[in-house]
Amino acid sequence: MGVQSASVDRQRPRRRTDRVAATGAILALAGCVALPLYALRANRIVNGTPLSLGAGGPAAWMLLALAIAAATASFSLAGKLRARVELACAVGMMGALLWALGFAAAHLAPDVTSPARVSIGAGAWVAVAGAAVVWFAAVHARPGRAWRVGALVALVVVVVAAAMWGGLGRLSIVLEYAVQGAAFWSAVWTHIALAGTSLGFAVAIGVPLGVASSRIPWVRTAVLSIVGVMQTVPSLALLGLLVVPLAALGLPGIGPLPAIIALTVYALLPIVRNTYVGLTQVDPSVVDAGRGMGMSRWQLLTRVEAPLAMPLLLEGVRAAAVMIIGIAAVVAFIGNGTLGVLVILGWGGQVDDLTLLGAVPMVLIAVAADVGLRAAGRLVTSPGIRMEVS
């Protein structure tokens, strides 16, 4: 404690720039200034013409101002105050961008019947990425729990508000969503269902395999090498290879079955490996004490080893989940209606908005899984072994 505050004191006169946040802010700035935030297209499939920043109305200028503010804060402020200012700027930038997009869409393609569309430009993606980096840096600098949660809530409020009143409904990707309708939601649920089912299977198979690996040397050698090799097979190749054994069993080589098999296989490695590592890194003296006090092997596993291995195990599940949410797009090639289908159709028909309608939700699902499983990990980790006590 004393050492920490001493070093903080020493830093105070010579403020350190928050380099990560500065990078994010400059990225967002570049997105606004150097690239088009939005593009106007005559109809659904032609390429767009870039629009100027001002097309987004007042919100666009606010976005610019917030990016500059974030950059300034990262250079000139310090400590908790800086983290909070950066966090507020990050939320503000995301909100302002949405309103600017909505404004441009509502003003340039106001007519529901006209084929003209305003779509999200490259600059907008760069700006979102920049704002996300600022957000990440700010949260890392410990603005306090209330601010962290508050920022998330504020973001949700801003997104909902922009969707309802900000003209987002006239944006090309939203129009595309309106066109796709039920097909979109079916793709979302198929995606989640395939990834979720596979993850469930992978946990059910992988955890026992990991436990067995930690107990029996030959099992470890066999399991870890087989699972490792399977991991190196490219996903499309694995789907192709699965056709043969499935056909031999009289089972279809396309559809959900091979998809679930493939996704389960990919999810296995991180789960098996992390279960194994989690169990073997338990301090041997802890195990010895437990045995010496009369715990049975099962009690030792469930009461001591499993809780100690749990954080690492869940980290494996998280990595597996994020990975197979990505691979679930690929199984669209063997007749599964995941979000991958929208991406493929979008490519085929050169409808960028359709591609985005597949890609953006995929990212959101992966982020949600990541955040959710991290939170679950914190929940099941005893404060006694938590990395940082917040």
Add this chain to the structure above:
Amino acid sequence: MIRLEEVTKRYGETLAVDRLSLEVGEGEVCVLIGPSGCGKTTTLRMINRLIEPTSGRIMVGDRDITSVTPEELRRGLGYAIQSVGLFPHLTVAENIVTVPKLLGWEASRMQARVGELLSLVGLDATSYRGKYPRELSGGEAQRVGVARALAADPPVLLMDEPFGAVDPLNRERLQGEFARIQKELHKTVVFVTHDVDEAIRLADRIALMRDGRLQQYDTPENLLDHPASKFVHDFMGADRALKRLGRVRVDAVMRSEVPRISDGSDAVAAAQRAACTAERFSYLVDQDGRLEGWIDCRLLDRGGSAESAITHVDWRATTVRPDTSLKEALSHMLELGFRSIAVTDETGRLLGDVALAGIETTLTEGDAYSAGGPAEGGAQ
């Protein structure tokens, strides 16, 4: 209470323990000692079946230990090890009730037991209950480890170098506390160490091993005075007289009638009253009896000012506790250059003192040192 009969453990070519026969009486502390690799740990772990002997038989109570399952056996034998092995994800309280939980005690009984045990090992129950092991110092962790071993009140304690990883000052304190607890609880203890002083201080009997074989099994006194072989003699060390002092507690030779002056309000008046006593030094204490220093009366007699005759001291640095060993007290005295040293309780209240002369008497009187041994009446 514990009997090993011709117990042998073989690892391939190496004989870790070779036809070891040993009997530990009820309420006795048996210390296994010997050079590293002589088979102490192996012997200890065979008693709770963490290691199965190659041959031979081990009895605990009047049961062959193979007549029950290893788990059932171990729940009746307290187990503490050098690395402690506290469960890092559980609180101090949860760690302590490990065995009671396995035995299915009621929650309220376990709660109460935690409080009892924490105060027994000298930790404040309210502030330590909810702590996690990583928040404990080495000495505190070791105390919790001992509390955990004692949790279900097992008649037998198995301890493998329990104080081996603690710094010397804390080790000395933990040994004192162990001796106090043992005096209270009368457990049958098998205690592994490689520290001769620790063995002499804590043991009723010492089993000295070498290469898996028992060299001598006897009281510390006999090991020091009548070593069975040159190896035993050399292992116990040359300073045998000094080592014996490790077995005697300060309170066994402490003089409690010491001249003392309560400082009251006026130090000068106090100093003048000190001049009346026959002794050269008078201890100076505050109203609560806490040691503040002493007065040299000879300086007063020579007409020195009261101020110059008073030495103020911090009791923490210049006194010993009643359960300190005489060896420790002697080394303190030599370090400070005193011919006597004050004895206080944990709060600094003056209880008496020990003089160099008193220690000399102990050294020459053969029987004096068994009187204040850690297990009174346990050893002859």
